[in-house]
Each structure stands twice: as C-alpha cells, then as structure tokens.
Amino acid sequence: MKSREKEDKLPARIPLSRERVLTCAVSIADRDGIGALTMRSLAAALEVKPMSLYYYVANKGEILDAIVDMVYAEIDVPSADGDWDDEMRRRAASVRDALGRHPWAIGLLESRTAPGPATLRHHDATLGVLRGAGFSVKAAAHAYALLDSYTYGFAMQEAALPFNGPDTAASITDPIVQLFATGQYPHLMEIATEHVLQPGYDFGDEFAIGLELILESLSRWIGRD
C-alpha cells in the first residue's frame, strides 16, 4: 500500500533515456527551430527538471552532435546493386528530403565536426557505389565532392527561402517586388515576374534539373583517371 500514493498521481511516468532525450530534441528543433532547443525547453517537454538531462548527455554539444547523426540515419543508404546513377538520384532526393524535414541540421553540418556512426556508414556506402560503378579512387572523390556540394548547397538555399512549395512565392514576394520596381535590379525583376511568380513555380523543381546535368557529365568519368 505504500506505493499507492504515487500510482494515484503520477500516470506511470515513462523513464527518461538517452533515446527519449534525443528524439524529443529533434521534435523541438523541427517544430520551433534549433534556437528553441534549450536544456530547459527540452526538460519541460519531457516533464522533467533541466538537470536531469545531464545524466544521459554530457552537455548540449553532445545533443547537437547526436541529432545531426540521427538525421543522417534517416537518409537512404545507396545500394551496391542497381545502377549507380539511380542510386545517386535516390540518395540525393533522400538527403534533400531529410534536410527539408530538419532544416536546422544544415546549419549544424558546418559547425559540428564529430561525425557519428550513421554519418560514416552513409559516406562509406555512397563511395562504395561509385567505386563499384567503375570510378577510380580519385574520380569517386571528385564526384562525391561535386554531388554533395550541390545537394547541400541546394538544401541550404531552399532553407533560406521564405516560401515553400508551388505558388507560395507570390504572397511573400509582393514587398520584394516593390523593391525591385525601383529599377535598380532589372534582372532580378525579370526573373521574378517571368519565372518565380508564374503559377506553378516551385524552386524545389530546379533540384532535379541540376542533378541530371551533373549525373550525365559524371558518367563520362567512369573508367578514367
């Protein structure tokens, strides 16, 4: 009967765990941005006091490293079977999706330099596909640098856009168009009116276009070097 008291009030609280701390951290960052991810907000979301978190993580930096690796874990690992270019297409799309779901991760990629296991596994598998397709060691390195630069850079630009998806541009860009209308930026004006503000426009569509160009050119590197 002694343990009765707590069973009455506490709804059988799920115990904390490193996993729970980290997944909750990801949700907060997804919903409100990394800026909103503080030890205090995290603790509150887990219905716990701030200092309890330090039993599972050494400090906030460790949380950041860990959630970046969790994002990598969401990315499709390319397969050594299947065409190399299809695998790269699938991988690139998967990276873009993951970074779209977790845009805060883009900013962390360049500040955190402790790659986790999912990160390493991903890079290793990707290089494996390129090598298997006949790229030399050097060519594979060059190809990977190119593909990754494009993919990250595109995701970064997408994250910086104040709009998302088809047609959402117009509502936001009205004030910007006002600025362009001064005539100081004729080419931005032209692009805005004749392309970006057209119905159905979606910046995300440009991703596939650039990727195809890169993949096509890369195919000529196979067997060389």
Add this chain to the structure above:
Amino acid sequence: MKSREKEDKLPARIPLSRERVLTCAVSIADRDGIGALTMRSLAAALEVKPMSLYYYVANKGEILDAIVDMVYAEIDVPSADGDWDDEMRRRAASVRDALGRHPWAIGLLESRTAPGPATLRHHDATLGVLRGAGFSVKAAAHAYALLDSYTYGFAMQEAALPFNGPDTAASITDPIVQLFATGQYPHLMEIATEHVLQPGYDFGDEFAIGLELILESLSRWIGRD
C-alpha cells in the same frame, strides 16, 4: 578649466559609428568565430560599454544581417563584358575566397533572410551576365541555382573540414584513420589512404574540377528553352 580633466586622461577617443561597429564585428567573427561575437565582446573591443552599441544598431540581428551583406560586398561583381564562363569562374572563386575568409557567414546565409543592397546587386549582376550570354530567363534561373548550390555547398564542406590547405591533413586525420582501420568503413579507408593522405592533397583543388564540369555542361543550355 572645466573640460581640462577629461583632456588629460582620454586619448582623444575615436567616436563610435555604425561603420566602426560593423567592421569590428566582422573582425571578431573572423578571429574567434560568430560564437564569440556578443554585444559585450564587441563593446569591449571598441572600448565602450555594451549599451552604447544600441545607438547605432537596433539589435544584434541587425548586426548579423549587416555583416552578411558586408561579405557580399567583398565578392567580385561579374562584368557584362568578358566571356560569361570566365566571369562565372571568377565569381565562383571570389565567393569561395570570401566565404573562406569569413566562414561564419555560411551559417548565417540560411538563417538570415533580409538581403542587403550588396547582396541584391551581386545577384542582379550575375543574372545579367547569364542573360547577356544568351541564356533564357528560365535557363538563367536554373544555371544560377546550380552554380550557387555548388559554390555554397562546397564552401560549406570546406568550412567543416578540420584542416586547411595542402598536406595539413595528416596530423588531424591520424585518429580518424585509427577509426577506419577497424575495417567498418573500407571505402573511406581507401579514399583516405590513396587520395586524401597523399602528399600535396588539398580538398580545395576539387573545387575547380567540379566547376569546370558544370560550366561545360551549362554552355549547352545557351539559346535553348
């Protein structure tokens, strides 16, 4: 005799100004990272009390927006004379240089969404060169997205590297090689030993290779669409 007292002690202090605040902010970020740029450290560097800064800037966010634009102002504006591809080469190199000097700016590009005048001017001129070279409005937009994604993405990867320049890798990568030596990451191991750790290796060299591939393919877009 009233104003005497201060003439004795104060060594004719240079008055504060928005310009001085912002250039000092850039130096601090360059030297110690954006993390070290606080209103207090900035004030201290200017030999002033923190709150004095608020006479020249509304808040810290305004400083961040402004220094990003200052980085853009350092980037060569491509010229409408000259070959389009040479201009793009020059521009890309200039962007990479500027972001290399100010790596903190990369992280801000995706979080700050208030483009300054230098930023707008730069984008407008770049689009102008592409249009002048015969790219259609759409093709110019696609080309620009591709070039910029690559350039930003590459700069971002470069910034994330723990080493810089030729040959500096070895000292840092030794512990990493230990990790690879477990055999879990055979392709990373291969790339490390046969490419990255070779004498004279410089990740920065990969930039030109990818850029040439992109420019070559882009030339086929001229006149189409």
Add this chain to the structure above:
DNA sequence: TCGCATTTTCGTACTTTGTAAGTTAAGCTC
C-alpha cells in the same frame, strides 16, 4: 520485509547573454 547500494532525478546557485528603461554629459542653436 528490511537494509543498503546503485541508479536516477532534482535544488540551488553562478555565469554569460541580449536588451528594456531611464540617466548623465557634452555640445549646439538661439
């Protein structure tokens, strides 16, 4: 069931940050 050790959670407190609100101290104009 009790006592005790281990595991888990928390309380308090200090430091650093951005900045709101109001204050002092020069100069400038009339």
Add this chain to the structure above:
DNA sequence: GAGCTTAACTTACAAAGTACGAAAATGCGA
C-alpha cells in the same frame, strides 16, 4: 545661459548552460 540633440553610460532583468551535491527512487540480497 535655456533648451534641445547627440552620444555614451548605469542599472536591472530574464533566459541560457551547467557545476556541485543532495534527495529520491529502485533493485536486491538476507
């Protein structure tokens, strides 16, 4: 000199990370 403007400062507070150690919960052998 009165009053205004410009420029810098003082004080104060809320929010953040986390050091240190105590408290509570839990599990387990006797």
